[in-house]
Amino acid sequence: MTAQRPRVAIVGAGLAGSLAAVYLARRGYAVDVYERREDPRVAPAGITGRSINLGLSARGMRALQEVGLLTDVLKRSVPMRGRVVHSPDGSTSFQPYGVREHEILYSVLRDELIALLVDAAEAHPAVRFHFGRRLRRLDRERPAITVLAADGTEEEIPADLVVGADGAFSTVRQQMQHGLRANHSQEFLDWGYTELTIPVGDDGRPRVRLEALHVWPGERGLMVAHPNLDGSLTCSLFLPFEGPASFAALTSAEEVHALFRQDFPDAIALMPRLAEEIATHPVGQLVTIRTAPWRYADRVVLIGDACHAVYPFYGQGMNAAFEDCLVLDECLSRYPDRGTALAAFENARRPHTDVLAELSKQNFVELRDRVHRPGYAVRAAVDRALARLLPGRWTPLYTMVAHTTTPYAEALARSRRQDRLLRGVAAGALATGAALVAYAGRRAVRGARATVSHTKPGRRPC
Numbered sequence: 001m002t003a004q005r006p007r008v009a010i011v012g013a014g015l016a017g018s019l020a021a022v023y024l025a026r027r028g029y030a031v032d033v034y035e036r037r038e039d040p041r042v043a044p045a046g047i048t049g050r051s052i053n054l055g056l057s058a059r060g061m062r063a064l065q066e067v068g069l070l071t072d073v074l075k076r077s078v079p080m081r082g083r084v085v086h087s088p089d090g091s092t093s094f095q096p097y098g099v100r101e102h103e104i105l106y107s108v109l110r111d112e113l114i115a116l117l118v119d120a121a122e123a124h125p126a127v128r129f130h131f132g133r134r135l136r137r138l139d140r141e142r143p144a145i146t147v148l149a150a151d152g153t154e155e156e157i158p159a160d161l162v163v164g165a166d167g168a169f170s171t172v173r174q175q176m177q178h179g180l181r182a183n184h185s186q187e188f189l190d191w192g193y194t195e196l197t198i199p200v201g202d203d204g205r206p207r208v209r210l211e212a213l214h215v216w217p218g219e220r221g222l223m224v225a226h227p228n229l230d231g232s233l234t235c236s237l238f239l240p241f242e243g244p245a246s247f248a249a250l251t252s253a254e255e256v257h258a259l260f261r262q263d264f265p266d267a268i269a270l271m272p273r274l275a276e277e278i279a280t281h282p283v284g285q286l287v288t289i290r291t292a293p294w295r296y297a298d299r300v301v302l303i304g305d306a307c308h309a310v311y312p313f314y315g316q317g318m319n320a321a322f323e324d325c326l327v328l329d330e331c332l333s334r335y336p337d338r339g340t341a342l343a344a345f346e347n348a349r350r351p352h353t354d355v356l357a358e359l360s361k362q363n364f365v366e367l368r369d370r371v372h373r374p375g376y377a378v379r380a381a382v383d384r385a386l387a388r389l390l391p392g393r394w395t396p397l398y399t400m401v402a403h404t405t406t407p408y409a410e411a412l413a414r415s416r417r418q419d420r421l422l423r424g425v426a427a428g429a430l431a432t433g434a435a436l437v438a439y440a441g442r443r444a445v446r447g448a449r450a451t452v453s454h455t456k457p458g459r460r461p462c
C-alpha cells in the first residue's frame with residue numbers, strides 16, 4: 001500500500017518537520033523523516049541539551065486541532081492567563097493576556113512536544129523517522145537527498161517531494177537556492193539568551209504564581225519565565241553579548257549577583273543555582289531570516305524556521321511553523337498540481353511571515369523598554385476596554401496575533417487603522433477641550449471688560 005503513495009523526504013524532525021509528517025501522511029504520502037539528532041524519546045534529557053519551553057497560541061492550537069492532537073498537547077501544558085511583570089523595585093503587576101476568558105497561552109516543553117508529535121506521526125503506517133541522519137546533499141532536480149549516519153556511511157534517498165524543515169540555518173534552503181535568483185537576509189540580534197531555572201520551593205510548591213508568563217523587563221537585559229507542570233519555571237535570560245552588562249561581563253558569581261541585584265532583584269531568591277547555571281549553560285543566538293524562494297518547482301519546499309526564523313519576543317515562531325503545516329496541506333488539497341500548490345503556499349505565507357519578523361523585532365523593544373512603564377498598562381487597559389465595548393470591531397494587535405488566526409499582515413493593517421482612529425478621537429477630544437477652554441476664556445475676558453466698564457476709572461477689577 002505504501003509503495004503506491006508519492007514519497008516525501010522531510011529533513012528535520014523539529015516542531016515543523018514532525019507535525020508536517022502527520023499532515024503529509026494524512027494527505028496520502030509515504031513519509032520518511034531524517035533528523036541529525038538522536039530520538040528525543042530515548043534521549044529524554046533534551047535533544048537540544050536544554051529544556052526550552054514555548055508558548056502555544058491560537059495558530060499553533062488550530063494546526064494541532066486539525067489533526068486531532070490538541071487535547072493531548074494541552075494535557076502536557078500549563079495555561080498562562082497573563083503576564084506577571086516584575087519591576088526593578090521588586091514590585092509585581094499582573095497584565096491579563098486577552099479580553100475574554102479563553103484568550104490564554106499554554107506553556108509546553110519543546111522536547112516533550114516533539115516526542116508527542118513523533119509518536120503521533122509514527123502511529124501512521126506510512127511514516128518512518130530516521131534519527132542520527134544528517135543531510136549532506138540535496139539534488140533538487142531529481143529530487144533526492146544524501147544523508148550521513150553517525151558511522152560515516154552515506155545513503156541516497158530519492159523522493160517525489162523534499163521538505164526542508166531543518167531550521168534557521170537550513171542546508172536544504174542553501175542547496176535549493178544555489179545558483180537561483182534568490183533573496184536572502186539574515187539579521188543577528190546583538191543580544192543572546194541562556195536558559196535558567198526557578199525550581200519548586202522546599203515545600204514542593206511553586207515559588208511564584210504558576211499560571212502566568214513572568215517577565216522582568218529592562219533596557220540592560222530582560223528575562224521571561226514559562227511555567228512547567230511540575231511547578232518549576234524555565235527562564236530565558238536575554239542580555240547583550242558584549243558590554244558592561246552582558247554575558248561577556250558575567251565572569252564570576254559576584255558579577256552575576258550584582259547584575260541581578262540591580263536589574264532583577266526579586267529573582268535572586270527564586271533561583272538558588274543562578275550563578276552556577278549562568279557559568280555552565282550555553283548562550284544561544286537569535287536570528288531573523290527572510291528569504292525567497294521557498295520552493296523549487298514541484299519538488300522542494302521549505303517550512304518553519306528554514307524560511308522564516310524570527311526573534312522569539314512575540315512567541316510566534318513555533319506557532320507560525322505549525323500554521324505552515326496547515327496551510328501547506330490546504331494548498332496541496334486545493335491544487336492537484338503540486339508545483340501550483342507549492343507556489344500558492346509560498347504566496348499565502350511569505351507576506352505574513354515577513355510582517356511577523358517586524359512585529360517580533362518591535363516586541364523586543366516593547367518588552368525591553370515599555371512593558372513596565374505606567375503608560376503601557378494604561379494603553380493596554382484602554383485597548384481591552386475598547387475591545388469589550390466594541391466586540392468584533394476593536395481588537396488589540398496582541399490579541400489578533402496570539403489569540404486569533406487573522407493573517408499577520410492583516411492584523412497589523414487593522415491595528416494601524418484602529419490606532420489612527422484612536423489618535424483621531426483623541427485629537428478631536430483635545431480640539432473640543434481646547435475650543436471649550438478658548439470659549440470659556442473669551443467669556444471670562446468679556447465678563448472682565450464688562451466689569452471694567454462698570455468700574456470707576458483708575459480702579460482695577462479684582
Ligand code: FAD
Binds near residue numbers: 015052236315
Ligand atoms: P527547529 O526547531 O530548529 O528544528 C529543525 C530541526 O532540523 C532540528 O531538530 C535540527 O536538529 C534538524 N536539522 C538541522 N539541520 C539538519 C540537517 N542538516 N540534517 C538533518 N536534520 C537537521 N516559538 C513560539 O511559538 N512560542 C514561543 O514561546 C517561543 N519561544 C522561543 C524562545 C526562544 C529562546 C527561542 C530561541 C525560540 C522560541 N520560539 C518560540 C521559536 C521556536 O522555537 C522556533 O520557531 C521553532 O523551533 C521552529 O521549528 P522548526 O521545526 O522550523 O525548526
